[in-house]
Amino acid sequence: MFPTANESLKVMSHCVVGFPSLEENEHAIDGLVAAGIRLIELQVPFSDPVADGPVLVNACVKALAQGGSFEATLALARKVSRRHPEVTFVLMSYLNPIYQYGIPAAIDEIANAGIEGIIVPDWPVEAMRPHLLHMEKRGVAPILMVTPNTASARIAEIASASRGMLYVVSRMGVTGSSTHWGEEFQTYIARVKEHTNLPLAVGFGVRTREDLQALRGRVEVAAFCSQYIEWQAEHGSERAAERMAQVVQSIQAA
Amino acid sequence: MISSEQGLFGEFGGRYVPEILRPALCQLEDMYQQLRSDETFWQEYLQLTQEFSGRPTPLTALPRLSELLGGAKIWLKREDLNHSGAHKINNVLGQALLVKRMGKQRIIAETGAGQHGLATAIIAARMGLQATIYMGSEDVERQYSNVFWMRQLGAEVVPVNHGSCTLKDALDEALRDWAASVDDTHYVLGTACGPAPFPELVTYFQRVISQEIRAQAKHQIGALPNAVVACVGGGSNALGAFCDFLDEPSVRLLGVEAGGRSQQPGQHSIRLHGDLASPGIAQGYKTLFLQNRNGQLGETHSIAAGLDYVGVSPVLADLVARGRVDATSATDAEVTHAFQLLMRYEGIIPALESSHALAGGFALAKEMQPQEHVVINLSGRGDKDIFNIAQALPQQEWLDFLEREVARTEQRLKESAQCPNGEEQYVSNG
Ligand SMILES: Cc1ncc(COP(=O)(O)O)c(C=O)c1O
Numbered sequence: 001m002f003p004t005a006n007e008s009l010k011v012m013s014h015c016v017v018g019f020p021s022l023e024e025n026e027h028a029i030d031g032l033v034a035a036g037i038r039l040i041e042l043q044v045p046f047s048d049p050v051a052d053g054p055v056l057v058n059a060c061v062k063a064l065a066q067g068g069s070f071e072a073t074l075a076l077a078r079k080v081s082r083r084h085p086e087v088t089f090v091l092m093s094y095l096n097p098i099y100q101y102g103i104p105a106a107i108d109e110i111a112n113a114g115i116e117g118i119i120v121p122d123w124p125v126e127a128m129r130p131h132l133l134h135m136e137k138r139g140v141a142p143i144l145m146v147t148p149n150t151a152s153a154r155i156a157e158i159a160s161a162s163r164g165m166l167y168v169v170s171r172m173g174v175t176g177s178s179t180h181w182g183e184e185f186q187t188y189i190a191r192v193k194e195h196t197n198l199p200l201a202v203g204f205g206v207r208t209r210e211d212l213q214a215l216r217g218r219v220e221v222a223a224f225c226s227q228y229i230e231w232q233a234e235h236g237s238e239r240a241a242e243r244m245a246q247v248v249q250s251i252q253a254a
Numbered sequence: 255m256i257s258s259e260q261g262l263f264g265e266f267g268g269r270y271v272p273e274i275l276r277p278a279l280c281q282l283e284d285m286y287q288q289l290r291s292d293e294t295f296w297q298e299y300l301q302l303t304q305e306f307s308g309r310p311t312p313l314t315a316l317p318r319l320s321e322l323l324g325g326a327k328i329w330l331k332r333e334d335l336n337h338s339g340a341h342k343i344n345n346v347l348g349q350a351l352l353v354k355r356m357g358k359q360r361i362i363a364e365t366g367a368g369q370h371g372l373a374t375a376i377i378a379a380r381m382g383l384q385a386t387i388y389m390g391s392e393d394v395e396r397q398y399s400n401v402f403w404m405r406q407l408g409a410e411v412v413p414v415n416h417g418s419c420t421l422k423d424a425l426d427e428a429l430r431d432w433a434a435s436v437d438d439t440h441y442v443l444g445t446a447c448g449p450a451p452f453p454e455l456v457t458y459f460q461r462v463i464s465q466e467i468r469a470q471a472k473h474q475i476g477a478l479p480n481a482v483v484a485c486v487g488g489g490s491n492a493l494g495a496f497c498d499f500l501d502e503p504s505v506r507l508l509g510v511e512a513g514g515r516s517q518q519p520g521q522h523s524i525r526l527h528g529d530l531a532s533p534g535i536a537q538g539y540k541t542l543f544l545q546n547r548n549g550q551l552g553e554t555h556s557i558a559a560g561l562d563y564v565g566v567s568p569v570l571a572d573l574v575a576r577g578r579v580d581a582t583s584a585t586d587a588e589v590t591h592a593f594q595l596l597m598r599y600e601g602i603i604p605a606l607e608s609s610h611a612l613a614g615g616f617a618l619a620k621e622m623q624p625q626e627h628v629v630i631n632l633s634g635r636g637d638k639d640i641f642n643i644a645q646a647l648p649q650q651e652w653l654d655f656l657e658r659e660v661a662r663t664e665q666r667l668k669e670s671a672q673c674p675n676g677e678e679q680y681v682s683n684g
Contacts, residue, residue, distance in 0.1 A: 048422065147274040172433065
């Protein structure tokens with residue numbers, strides 16, 4: 001289940017399938033769920049992830065060497081979605097692995113694996129449009145992205161194709177580096193809200209509790225991804241999950 | 255001249271980019287549509303290529319090699335005589351005029367052989383722009399002379415250390431930079447690949463090559479050539495050489511890809527012929543990619559860094575699919591042989607990239623009749639390849655020279671450490 005509009009802030013976290021390893025992915029997800037995370041992106045590793053920064057690029061390179069793929073992502077999703085029915089799993093991928101699998105078949109398999117939505121940064125709305133009906137039928141929510149330089153008319157167009165939530169890229173650039181949540185950001189969020197009632201998920205640069213405080217009450221979801229993968233890489237999945245638990249508590253307590 | 259419907263060429267092309275890059279591509283598309291119908295822009299462009307790069311480049315007959323091979327009469331289109339030593343400058347000069355119109359202060363580029371990076375660094379120096387060049391770390395090693403020159407010209411060269419450490423990774427990194435800097439930065443894409451409008455835009459600027467071949471052939475041969483041959487990395491020099499002959503069915507068009515060491519995965523860069531590559535969507539566009547069945551882009555190899563690319567121009571992919579352009583490949587060994595032939599018989603030192611066109615062109619010429627004419631596009635000169643060639647044709651004399659050179663450099667560094675103003679002294683000493 002996706003959050004509803006005006007719900008209190010939820011944290012979404014991340015898993016690069018195959019990083020640190022396919023076996024560890026399962027434990028890592030158990031850890032995230034125990035930490036209170038209810039929204040998890042499963043990233044299909046890709047050789048050329050152009051919207052990602054160094055942390056996720058390096059995780060993708062390692063994941064590929066360890067058997068990460070679209071099919072491995074489906075296999076993982078089948079297991080963890082059954083084990084954690086309270087969690088919403090979203091598939092994040094670049095288009096080519098999905099395209100090679102065959103788009104209609106890929107949508108069917110995504111649905112069968114218990115995945116509720118997809119985020120594909122290099123799949124623009126016009127190219128996705130012919131497949132929207134099929135996604136609707138199978139209950140796979142297309143979560144499209146808007147960015148600070150997206151024109152208002154296009155925000156409306158992208159929002160009308162999106163389901164579940166709208167992904168709001170917080171700033172110009174790739175995933176990973178930090179963001180300034182100033183007045184400009186508030187204006188941007190207000191502009192997006194003019195065009196949609198979908199819950200908003202803000203991502204690209206949510207790294208600290210302060211970032212989460214800045215987003216509380218303004219949007220429904222904060223994507224806490226690169227920082228989690230960095231913790232995972234440096235300290236292991238268990239310690240990373242402990243830190244995520246603190247992150248979740250910090251927004252519940254405040 | 256080619257043109258597309260929404261950036262599509264048959265089933266190839268398009269614009270599959272993260273949303274953040276879309277406004278810049280739309281702006282570029284608008285500008286391109288404006289200037290296409292603006293004859294004064296083309297004149298401004300031609301003037302710049304003449305005054306800065308030395309166009310038109312000559313069409314040179316190869317009498318000794320034609321006789322040796324015993325087939326068609328062979329001609330070279332001398333893109334190697336451009337300023338900076340390759341056809342890449344044609345595109346860079348065109349995009350520089352766009353940068354001027356857009357008022358942006360910074361340019362970025364990806365480069366494989368370094369020729370595109372060098373051309374970009376040159377134009378940045380001339381226009382007073384800041385330049386950042388992304389280059390696979392493997393290519394940095396292979397083409398260090400170009401890295402040296404780019405840095406001397408004031409550009410920042412950033413080695414890319416992940417993936418296959420070659421051109422495709424440099425292209426990814428340039429796209430990532432652009433996503434963060436698109437407000438004040440123009441991405442000078444170096445070949446007829448990537449998201450629309452780049453494939454068409456780059457072809458538009460390289461078209462000057464075939465315009466000149468046409469006029470020169472009329473004058474020097476008295477007719478259109480029977481065949482035009484070019485190497486294919488991304489495909490920009492090939493499209494430039496083919497462009498104005500697309501509507502001339504009597505002119506055979508042949509693209510030569512890098513056959514590398516073998517046709518095993520990772521040992522070549524053959525995308526257009528055979529069934530080694532398949533349609534895919536990556537790096538912002540749809541084309542034939544070398545990839546595995548999971549849609550992960552593959553490793554490539556070529557003796558020539560500039561042909562070592564995993565995708566290919568969507569324009570060329572479509573022309574090959576429609577049967578208008580033929581594709582073949584030359585192995586590293588065939589390329590080295592063609593390289594030596596041109597040097598020994600005609601006194602011209604070609605780039606290793608261009609030597610692929612020579613290998614394919616020589617083979618084609620042999621099959622043709624003596625009254626026929628084949629034009630081979632010599633996309634660049636071989637200066638940058640001196641280290642690669644010295645390795646391909648190892649000689650004790652070269653090794654001895656390198657050892658002396660290392661000793662000299664160490665001595666220099668020691669002296670400049672003792673004398674902190676070494677750099678100033680170097681400049682004043684000339
Ligand atoms: C001399 C030379 N020729 C050919 C190429 C291949 O590029 P394209 O196929 O885009 O012309 C390069 C690329 O670096 C090059 O430097």
